[in-house]
Amino acid sequence: MKPLNIGMVGYGFMGRTHSNGYCQANHFFDLEYKPVLKAVCARNKDKAQSFADQWGYESVETDWRELIKRDDIDAIDVCTPNNLHKEISIAAAEAGKMVLCEKPLAMNTADGEEMCQAVEKAGVANMVWYNYRRVPAVTLAKQLIDEGRLGRIFHYRANFLQDWTINADVPQGGAATWRLDAEAAGSGVTGDLLAHCIDTAIWLNGSISDVSAMTETFVKERTHAETGEKKPVKIDDACLFHCHFDNGSLGLFESTRYARGHKALYTFEINGENASIRWDLHDLHRLEYFDYSDDSIVRGWRSVHISDGDMPYMGNWWVPGLNIGYEHTFIHQVADFLKSLETGDPIEPSFRSALETQRVCDAVLASADERAWKNV
Amino acid sequence: MKPLNIGMVGYGFMGRTHSNGYCQANHFFDLEYKPVLKAVCARNKDKAQSFADQWGYESVETDWRELIKRDDIDAIDVCTPNNLHKEISIAAAEAGKMVLCEKPLAMNTADGEEMCQAVEKAGVANMVWYNYRRVPAVTLAKQLIDEGRLGRIFHYRANFLQDWTINADVPQGGAATWRLDAEAAGSGVTGDLLAHCIDTAIWLNGSISDVSAMTETFVKERTHAETGEKKPVKIDDACLFHCHFDNGSLGLFESTRYARGHKALYTFEINGENASIRWDLHDLHRLEYFDYSDDSIVRGWRSVHISDGDMPYMGNWWVPGLNIGYEHTFIHQVADFLKSLETGDPIEPSFRSALETQRVCDAVLASADERAWKNV
Amino acid sequence: MKPLNIGMVGYGFMGRTHSNGYCQANHFFDLEYKPVLKAVCARNKDKAQSFADQWGYESVETDWRELIKRDDIDAIDVCTPNNLHKEISIAAAEAGKMVLCEKPLAMNTADGEEMCQAVEKAGVANMVWYNYRRVPAVTLAKQLIDEGRLGRIFHYRANFLQDWTINADVPQGGAATWRLDAEAAGSGVTGDLLAHCIDTAIWLNGSISDVSAMTETFVKERTHAETGEKKPVKIDDACLFHCHFDNGSLGLFESTRYARGHKALYTFEINGENASIRWDLHDLHRLEYFDYSDDSIVRGWRSVHISDGDMPYMGNWWVPGLNIGYEHTFIHQVADFLKSLETGDPIEPSFRSALETQRVCDAVLASADERAWKNV
Amino acid sequence: MKPLNIGMVGYGFMGRTHSNGYCQANHFFDLEYKPVLKAVCARNKDKAQSFADQWGYESVETDWRELIKRDDIDAIDVCTPNNLHKEISIAAAEAGKMVLCEKPLAMNTADGEEMCQAVEKAGVANMVWYNYRRVPAVTLAKQLIDEGRLGRIFHYRANFLQDWTINADVPQGGAATWRLDAEAAGSGVTGDLLAHCIDTAIWLNGSISDVSAMTETFVKERTHAETGEKKPVKIDDACLFHCHFDNGSLGLFESTRYARGHKALYTFEINGENASIRWDLHDLHRLEYFDYSDDSIVRGWRSVHISDGDMPYMGNWWVPGLNIGYEHTFIHQVADFLKSLETGDPIEPSFRSALETQRVCDAVLASADERAWKNV
Incomplete structure (x- = not known):
């Protein structure tokens, strides 16, 4: 089983649905990779910790830039309000992380185009959660x-x-x-x-x-x-x-x-x-x-x-x-x-x-x- | 168009549904026969007359025995409460009328058997309204x-x-x-x-x-x-x-x-x-x-x-x-x-x-x- | 019971639904007036006659102008294709007939306005069959x-x-x-x-x-x-x-x-x-x-x-x-x-x-x- | 968080639904206790191991009697065919384990009565999965x-x-x-x-x-x-x-x-x-x-x-x-x-x-x- 280390940004409604996805996928599907809940990031540390406890994240961060810097993270999951999708996604791609971004991709087409170019240039796996x-x-x-x-x-x-x-x-x-x-x-x-x-x-x-x-x-x-x-x-x-x-x-x-x-x-x-x-x-x-x-x-x-x-x-x-x-x-x-x-x-x-x-x-x-x- | 002269006994809920059937059948189906609403029979003459006016029955009777005696009636439609089905149906059959009886046929099987024998002996058309x-x-x-x-x-x-x-x-x-x-x-x-x-x-x-x-x-x-x-x-x-x-x-x-x-x-x-x-x-x-x-x-x-x-x-x-x-x-x-x-x-x-x-x-x-x- | 003498123009799908309405209304509603099916009009006389036989129209016409002229008609029912609504309705109104017109009222608003003015000027009852x-x-x-x-x-x-x-x-x-x-x-x-x-x-x-x-x-x-x-x-x-x-x-x-x-x-x-x-x-x-x-x-x-x-x-x-x-x-x-x-x-x-x-x-x-x- | 150590007998359809329940309950409900998947038991060791791997059971057993003997097990979950419910449940109760038994409770009322007496005598928590x-x-x-x-x-x-x-x-x-x-x-x-x-x-x-x-x-x-x-x-x-x-x-x-x-x-x-x-x-x-x-x-x-x-x-x-x-x-x-x-x-x-x-x-x-x- 190969681990896939997840760094989640956000802990709201979508943070829960994605976390549940990570916990459950390998119970029902035969897969080589298995998500590992490495860290969840939120400005409010208490809320981040509470979320981490509930879902089993190993650590918390309060600054998504720090999260992206971590070597033990393979994929950044962007569960923030829409206005942060662009900045986080581009930074994550530039750091060589896979990027899993909530929908809609961006605030507008121009921003979305920049995001596409970033992940394509970085050659990182990327997807949007049109579930x-x-x-x-x-x-x-x-x-x-x-x-x-x-x-x-x-x-x-x-x-x-x-x-x-x-x-x-x-x-x-x-x-x-x-x-x-x-x-x-x-x-x-x-x-x-x-x-x-x-x-x-x-x-x-x-x-x-x-x-x-x-x-x-x-x-x-x-x-x-x-x-x-x-x-x-x-x-x-x-x-x-x-x-x-x-x-x-x-x-x-x-x-x-x-x-x-x-x-x-x-x-x-x-x-x-x-x-x-x-x-x-x-x-x-x-x-x-x-x-x-x-x-x-x-x-x-x-x-x-x-x-x-x-x-x-x-x-x-x-x-x-x-x-x-x-x-x-x-x-x-x-x-x-x-x-x-x-x-x-x-x-x-x-x-x-x-x-x-x-x-x-x-x-x-x-x-x-x-x-x-x-x-x- | 051949007339089929109807004598209806009763004027309740089923009297209405049957009368409507007689009025409407030839509007929608190509048929040789056409029902003619000859008479409706009920003990209460005013109610019988009112029903006759509404549906176009040509005459009213207050005694079903009189209705059955009439030469201008081809078929007796029995729309009474169940306890009268037998007596009316058998009398109608014996008078050589077709008998169209509301369901259930009878109060019990023994009565029903007598009714079957009556219509079969008389050789008259008969049906029950299991609509x-x-x-x-x-x-x-x-x-x-x-x-x-x-x-x-x-x-x-x-x-x-x-x-x-x-x-x-x-x-x-x-x-x-x-x-x-x-x-x-x-x-x-x-x-x-x-x-x-x-x-x-x-x-x-x-x-x-x-x-x-x-x-x-x-x-x-x-x-x-x-x-x-x-x-x-x-x-x-x-x-x-x-x-x-x-x-x-x-x-x-x-x-x-x-x-x-x-x-x-x-x-x-x-x-x-x-x-x-x-x-x-x-x-x-x-x-x-x-x-x-x-x-x-x-x-x-x-x-x-x-x-x-x-x-x-x-x-x-x-x-x-x-x-x-x-x-x-x-x-x-x-x-x-x-x-x-x-x-x-x-x-x-x-x-x-x-x-x-x-x-x-x-x-x-x-x-x-x-x-x-x-x-x- | 006051008779209302109907002159129907057309005998298609809507001709049937309206005729049925005329036959059935008084069976179920207590009304002073009762429609009388005086005449149906269609260019093809055989088809008009066949329709008249089925529904009980007393006579047939093959020219709607003749129908409108008849003194024994109170109301003209317009069941033609849309392009004839205007001419027939206006002529009927001018002849003092009530006008019951199939929908849509007209081919366009200008025609419809003329029709409105005709019935309003004539002061005749008028309605459109938005059923x-x-x-x-x-x-x-x-x-x-x-x-x-x-x-x-x-x-x-x-x-x-x-x-x-x-x-x-x-x-x-x-x-x-x-x-x-x-x-x-x-x-x-x-x-x-x-x-x-x-x-x-x-x-x-x-x-x-x-x-x-x-x-x-x-x-x-x-x-x-x-x-x-x-x-x-x-x-x-x-x-x-x-x-x-x-x-x-x-x-x-x-x-x-x-x-x-x-x-x-x-x-x-x-x-x-x-x-x-x-x-x-x-x-x-x-x-x-x-x-x-x-x-x-x-x-x-x-x-x-x-x-x-x-x-x-x-x-x-x-x-x-x-x-x-x-x-x-x-x-x-x-x-x-x-x-x-x-x-x-x-x-x-x-x-x-x-x-x-x-x-x-x-x-x-x-x-x-x-x-x-x-x-x- | 207090651990509740689970020993599961069986690995079929119900084994999966129960295991999923143990994995998911604490993600969605605030609870003091948390199930720990200690062991799954099945006669076929390979199948037991495969099931353990999929759901995260820490160990496997091939004899349910051995499972019941283990001190590190708090609750026995009986997911076998019906004919084994009685024997396992009674043995588990006698060993002081909580017993969570699939439905129906027993093969018949007499067996069920014995099972009731066993859990009641032992004073252990017991329930049946009428989900x-x-x-x-x-x-x-x-x-x-x-x-x-x-x-x-x-x-x-x-x-x-x-x-x-x-x-x-x-x-x-x-x-x-x-x-x-x-x-x-x-x-x-x-x-x-x-x-x-x-x-x-x-x-x-x-x-x-x-x-x-x-x-x-x-x-x-x-x-x-x-x-x-x-x-x-x-x-x-x-x-x-x-x-x-x-x-x-x-x-x-x-x-x-x-x-x-x-x-x-x-x-x-x-x-x-x-x-x-x-x-x-x-x-x-x-x-x-x-x-x-x-x-x-x-x-x-x-x-x-x-x-x-x-x-x-x-x-x-x-x-x-x-x-x-x-x-x-x-x-x-x-x-x-x-x-x-x-x-x-x-x-x-x-x-x-x-x-x-x-x-x-x-x-x-x-x-x-x-x-x-x-x-x-």
Whole structure:
């Protein structure tokens, strides 16, 4: 068993999902490499230590520059707010570390391009945590599309609906709500939620050529969690766009944090000439599939329960009928990353792949801003 | 167009569904015969007249014996409470009228046998209104089974769940609640609801050999609607049984009027070696179908929306995607009955076929009473 | 009972749904007026006669101008392709007839405005058959919104998905496929399907201020059914748009005839501060409702089965748990129209109300054409 | 952190779920005790070692008697086939070890009684892995019932449907298929699947008084995996029973491995006077809830997505909208067990509680055998 020494920056929600991935991958997948939790880094030492104790990190750091300097670290995992992705990733790459960066890659395309160049110049392994590609049902969707089962694609639609910021008392900024603070997050639902939808869409349906978008900020001012000051909200609360894909199909995307009744409802549907597929995160263990070649009298949407051993990743888990959940997407990504170190095949999505999503996000925000179609 | 002169006895819920069937059948089906609403009969002349006005009956009667005597009546439709089915049906048959009798056929098997003998001796057309056979999804289920798609059958389960008698203030007896009065209804959920389940089951899966049942009456006393007197409730509020079918499969049946949250949830499921089917009345426009021969990675329950022209009865209605409802089962039964007059093929279920359901009901009630298995 | 003498122009799909409405309304609703099927008009006399025989029309006409001249006709029902709505409606109004026109009102806003002026000048009763307002679940949605249960509205989304024109061999033009012929239909999915979505949206959520749209024609040429000639397809196969409503909420609309697996899937969802609602035509007997004021541990989307007597229109039908279907929307519209003659309250949607939908459709098509936002 | 030294007997499916529970509990729950994986025991040393390597067990044993003798073991986890539960559990108790035994507790009630006496006499902590009590939705169901939300209970129904033994080539006996071998398993679906349903039912709805059951063995002979010999199948392939609960409600239970289309569909529904609940394992993250006290026009089954922090166990996991899965039930049970060591409150279900389920299973099998009602 070869150790892979991890240095984690950040200890929030994503710090937990990634740490769990490192702990669990080798319990379920046969792999040469095994992650070792060498160090977690956070400005607040007590919180870092508490996190380290809970997950078994061997040490803590309070300055990510120190972490990067350490010789006993192979890979830097960037779990910070978005505004720190660039600086840490580039420094890590320059130090010769592998870089595993949370999504979205960057605050904007220009920053993302610099990051890509840094990892490519350094020749270090790099990936971005667009974890939803590794929901088994989504991976299966990719397989079905690659097998040509859908035929010519006409429509792709996706949305990511939440409702947690309807209350105007939710603050912006700080550890729990930095996603509402444009300085830390760059954008609102576009970078946070639509980026996931776009990453999946490009993976499943190819590149997006042009977009026409609208955004809205429903609550105009919110108190900042750290300063207590009431400040204008500069992120997008909701973003909708339609687009053309290079393959001629039409795309429709929507994201909001004001869809009462939906907690994290990421859905997509793809309509092809011969078959259609749909999926949603609230029932992530199912893939809906419609096959026009079925006998007409028994033709209908199939609810495929993704739990059998011949379905992606599922042979490594339990027995047919028993579900896995959200956290497993990260375990799969860790397992695939470790496998990529064995085989030498690059892991996807790389920084470069994730940059394409960034480019669409930038076009979307510009389109909304200028009320005009934008090429990607 | 050949007229078929209808004499209807009763004007309640079933009087309405049948009358609607007579009015609508020729709008949607090409038929030689056309029902003519000659007369409706009820003891209360005003109510009979009001019903006649609403549906276009040409005349009213207050004594069913007079109705049967009339030369201008071809068919007697028996929509009374169960305790009158026998007398009216036998008299009608003896007068040479066709007899269309509401379900259940009779108060018990012995009565039903007499009724069968009467219609058979008279040689008159006869049928019982087990309308659920003619839900298009259910008719399609029959077709799929007859095509052999399911293979060897292992399990049949059905239930019919309601919740309208939970309130102890619901009375028994009278026009609206005679179904709670053992003298008028014979039994409770067994004859009212399970009879439907049993009729469908025998049609789809063959005869039932033996049964083991339990019944319960949750509310022990109810006021009688006509007398105002508090009397013991003698009908079964709930009935559950398991059974063997002649084909070796196991049956499981349940019915109750105390299943909070279910208004008229008739469901069945049949599990075969190669395929399974399920259906429920609350979503009567869908048939769920599972086919084991599908590719394993896209195998799942199919929700077949029964609205296309190649599905049973649906070519006579609207366009794909548009639903029909409950009342259409009666229109279909009328259309099939009229067609049977053209072709000379007997309509199903006949009195004789319905007697088999009666026999199972009797065995079920006896089994519950004696706490023992009973052969049918 | 006061007769209302109907003169129907056309005998296609809508001719059937309306005729059924006329036959059925008085069976289920207590009304002073009762439709009398005086005449049906079609160029082909045999087809007109056959239709008259099936539905009980007393006479046939082959020239709608003759029909309008008849003194024994009170109301003209316009069930022709869209390109004839204007001429017939205006002539009927000028002849003092009530005008009941199929949707969309007109080929464009200018034509619609002329039609409005004609009926208003003549002072005749007028309505447009946007039947989906009278699905009981949709009527209930309106009631819930009017009661203020949703609070501030953030999002409205609707789509209407079909798949019947994917096959490139489907022709354009002619009796069955005039909806694909721009000369007869004016537009494609925009006027045919989105018009329904827009009518409902305005009814439920108020006026639309501006739109940004895209359209696509996937199959560029189709044979014309009458001439046999291969001609460019000029209608929109798909149309997507986002918009602002006057109340500040964001709208998202999509319609297509290329969504494999969906036959007539009209859906809408409306997200308010306090509650959300969603509905779809494939399960038209249910309304999904989410109420944030529920106890948090048992809060969830409620699937409300619309079949009880206290729900809109349902008291006139059967008993709880038993579904009605698509055709009933037209019966309700007839019943409401007849009632409006009793009360003197105008029926909705009037020509004038329907014109607002026309205006949105025109803006949508212009926006798609010019790739720019358009005010309505 | 106090160590709890685990000695595991067995390394199959349940060995994996329990090991995962030991590894994960302290990552998500704040606990004084922490499991230490001291040793795993299996007759085949290579397999034991391989399992130890995968999960991090410090040592292996090939004789469970040696394991029990070890001073460095605090708790024995019994994950063997059912026929070894008794001997190992009693020996472990006599050695003063805590005993964590897989379900069903024993081969029959008599054996189970001996096991209870052993752990009670030894005064050692003991529990049985009826893991489904700790699906958050099921735990919430218990909470809702205990709060009195359902009122008087009328019906309880449950089933556990699988389809993995339809193929007659599936062998009996051996490591993978000992559940088909009566010598190793005791019974078929009764002990394997119905035991789960019964445990939950008693927990939620109280004791069962009497039962009437039927069983069936559809495939009469199967090859033995170890001997290659064709032998009669002595386990029950399917088992159905109805029963009375002490609270007066009626129970209906079914289990089979021949329900084509269902992999592991454990469902239950409970109908009370005021509210009803239903749940199924295939969508284990949802609880369906119907509350009669809702306004009638918006009353319906609620699909409660169990993912918020105020729902049982969910505050320890991710964020609203994100699912956990099957394996988490074992993590919860480990966490609760560790907590019970802190608080001194006994963990449930204890051996004694699990014996009640055993007693029902025995009555069920006797009832089926004798075709008669049996008291429990």
